[in-house]
Amino acid sequence: MNTYRAPLQDMAFVVKELLGLSRICQLPGFEEATEDLFDAVQEESGRFSQEVIGPLNRVGDREGATLQDGVVHTAPGFRAAYQQFVAGGWNGLTCDPEFGGQGLPNLMGAPIEEMWHAANMAFTLCPLLTRGAIEAIHFAGSQALRARYLPNMVSGRWTGTMNLTEPQAGSDLAALRTRAVPEGDHYRITGQKIFITYGDQDFTENIVHLVLARLPDAPAGVKGISLFVVPKFLVNDDGSLGARNDVRTVSLEHKLGIHGSPTCVLAFGDEGGAIGHLLGEPHRGLEIMFIMMNAARFSVGVQGLAIAERAYQGAVRYAQERVQGIPVGMTTRAPILHHPDVRRILSTLKSRIEACRALAYYAGQMLDFSQAETDPALRAAAQARSDLLTPIVKGFCTEIGVWASSEALQVYGGMGYIEETGAAQYLRDARITTIYEGTTGIQANDLVGRKLLRDQGAMVQALFQEIRTSLQALSGQPEAAPVAAAVSHALAAAEAASAHLLARAKDDPEAVFGAAVPYLHLMGWLISGWLMARSAGLAAARLEAGGSDTAFYRGKIATARFLADHGLGVCDSLRDSIVEGGAALLAMDASLF
């Protein structure tokens, strides 16, 4: 019932047909990322997901990770699976070949990551965090630091962690207290960090902690935070492992979901200070942290998509097998799939999941362009688009993920509420995605503050212009036109909302930031809807041209149309809430709650 099947056909459609992998593999560095390679890697990754990590998903949930005598033991099977993961060369797929990576574009990496998260989100968090740490060291590390750490991290022989949060410092990193004191060529780190994903594990012989801390002379606030590389075991100059560093796992959190992923409280420096190396310049830790954070935010967005797909697949299979009642319009008992309301739920799930898939992969592609475009103007434009998309992918796809896992559970009726069925785990797992690596509210503040307001709407306008042009072309296409019309409506709503927020930002900042989450949703609907309209147009063109896969293309058109008629309609109410709801929000005084 719960076997995961990678949706290879839809993934390939988005990557190859909608977004055009062929455009990416013309860029320097991505020459090898051909469609043939994509197909081969997809298939292999699908197999790994379905056969190796997928079957461990329930075990991870049931058994969880445990802490015994200060040592974390992962759930049965996880360690062996991780070894297979490393042996398969999966960890460094999108990493720099200089350090042993395969240098594949994110447009190829995104579907593979989706598979892993769909198969086993708790497992895949480990490489997710490692990749963030790799990007930070790659971006800011000295050649010596990079040489010492990256090869083993890229291969997956060592894993990486992000140590940001402290009890008093969650979203508010300015409040963090962990201290770093210089000593010779290194620093001594002291402090407690919480919510450290895979802060310890029994997969690898070493773990590389990236730790935010304050130097003794640090200015207050976020401008006084530095970033340190703090390995679990010190690394000798010859690359061999030295002494155990002064970092200790104090406890594991008892969480709603992702039980297979050990969430650690880490104590640094209980015995005099953990030895760490400064990464980048003093007091510039936050900038580097955002490098790994942005990578992680993108990946968590993919996670939202992935868990939605997984939950959807389970619901479809249940609905195909479970016979209850005589559906409206039929004369005999039939699987519940045929009940109109179940069909509505599954259609809603399918249409939103495919929209999120297009959105997430599109963001991955923009990241590739931002790294590999040779024309500086194109590169800058791609960077701006990628910056704009990151909070939207993170916020929108995870909110859809939580919603989808709950709706999918509903399809099972009472059976969905029984843990053995497995549907409940998807909801429990999904529920963290709108929180970690920055809540939806934090993403929305980033979107409004740094992406919309900072350049006075320039990057948003560029997107709107591109969408407008694209919709004009689609509106002449009978199959795509109704979808394009709905997206056009959404575009008008997004334009009005953007103009309003830009106009009010100075005089009415509370109302503007109070509208940030509705604005994020509106942008998510718009962009994902636009990509679905393009998908419909493309599918119609393929059908016109004749050829195979007609069922898939017809399905894509129907799905896009369903999204237009049963999803995008919400954009108007989001616009109204943003444009007209400020006064009502400000009237809700804190004393009323």
Place this chain on the structure above:
Amino acid sequence: MNTYRAPLQDMAFVVKELLGLSRICQLPGFEEATEDLFDAVQEESGRFSQEVIGPLNRVGDREGATLQDGVVHTAPGFRAAYQQFVAGGWNGLTCDPEFGGQGLPNLMGAPIEEMWHAANMAFTLCPLLTRGAIEAIHFAGSQALRARYLPNMVSGRWTGTMNLTEPQAGSDLAALRTRAVPEGDHYRITGQKIFITYGDQDFTENIVHLVLARLPDAPAGVKGISLFVVPKFLVNDDGSLGARNDVRTVSLEHKLGIHGSPTCVLAFGDEGGAIGHLLGEPHRGLEIMFIMMNAARFSVGVQGLAIAERAYQGAVRYAQERVQGIPVGMTTRAPILHHPDVRRILSTLKSRIEACRALAYYAGQMLDFSQAETDPALRAAAQARSDLLTPIVKGFCTEIGVWASSEALQVYGGMGYIEETGAAQYLRDARITTIYEGTTGIQANDLVGRKLLRDQGAMVQALFQEIRTSLQALSGQPEAAPVAAAVSHALAAAEAASAHLLARAKDDPEAVFGAAVPYLHLMGWLISGWLMARSAGLAAARLEAGGSDTAFYRGKIATARFLADHGLGVCDSLRDSIVEGGAALLAMDASLF
């Protein structure tokens, strides 16, 4: 942090001011239900909820109910709390005085029930089910059966259960197989029932199971189902307990939430047949079952409201205490309550919860009118309104409950995901409410099929007419007018949707029933929005008249306005989905999933 405080002021506002308890206590049988009695009972019930069952909520979740050697043991403290519940006379609050009840109206019972569910949903399921069983026996039982069972059930000395579901028969009761064979003055029942809430417990010496089964000569389908009273221990003529009946607890389900409530698999007749008594006429079991089902559906709707309130309270308290960052528009660190997005979440929660409260209590009041109005026309009108409201209260308030418990968790950030915080339990508990006693889809089918279509829209039109008249009066009221305008818009949407469904029912039943859930949501928004508009009008009148509680009334106006600006806007997209989305749904062929 998680202490529950009954929202006495809002409850009293809805019961006494908005709906008018004084109108109820003029009806025969409800003379004692005065405002003074209401105040006294509310306060006492608040204390019981906060001090007795509330503190057991976490224990129930952590320890759960267990099955040892065929005997169910409830979580520590539950048994003693139940005894206090019975000793306090709480069980029979709204039951017939002839059998020891206090005969209070549902308008008084609903807020009390809300408190219990908010304090401890898993505990309160036991009396919820008992009350359903009481209503069924009261409605259909012979005088002998009533005399034998009701006094002990009304007092709470014995509890009751509903035995409907079988593995192959969930929503589809026509498929049930449990058999009843006549033997002398009783029947022998054989079969297995699943999902039996409090199917066994250690609270009471006896349990009265109401069991759906087929007689040997029963026609196929739902017209061949009879209902039986099957006590755990046989009851002698003198009322004393006799032999153990042939019913056995096979296992307990391992559920996502409500761990404190034992969900049993019950085997009837493993040793020759459990002895049961026919309730009502043969083959008419379903009609009687709907009596208890409707009572239970109303109560589950209240449960949705209750868990939303509980989750909201926790989020408010966390947001008041947790200091993170400098909110927009402020200059120093402050509790997260002051961040615009947190304020938006809490305002959204508060406005929807108060709307659901008005809706649920209103339905309770209509039930009272349907029972006690002396004028037959008024009684029939109230019955029709009550019938219309039941699926809406069940469907809408529980969907809001699931959404609210998830949004409330979001306010805690990472802490919300940690089980010790308690927020996660509310989400896990809430998640069953849209499923049991009929999923949202089943409620929506009932609404469209039995309430909208069966009388060709008559009961819906009567409601619309009443809302229209009411809105006209409110539109002249400056404080209420903006809310009334939004409701007026929602009314137009509901009218268009109703007309469409009525017009298409014959030719396009699949699309019509595929739109049932959006229609239920639309009706829920409309009616609850209307009640909030009336609340705003009432609050404004009170403020004009001068007097105390100005903060409360001002808050009510602000909350209603917030609902209008940040909630009711969704009605247009629901209408579009219903009126224009049929073709898109039908195009989603089963083969596409």
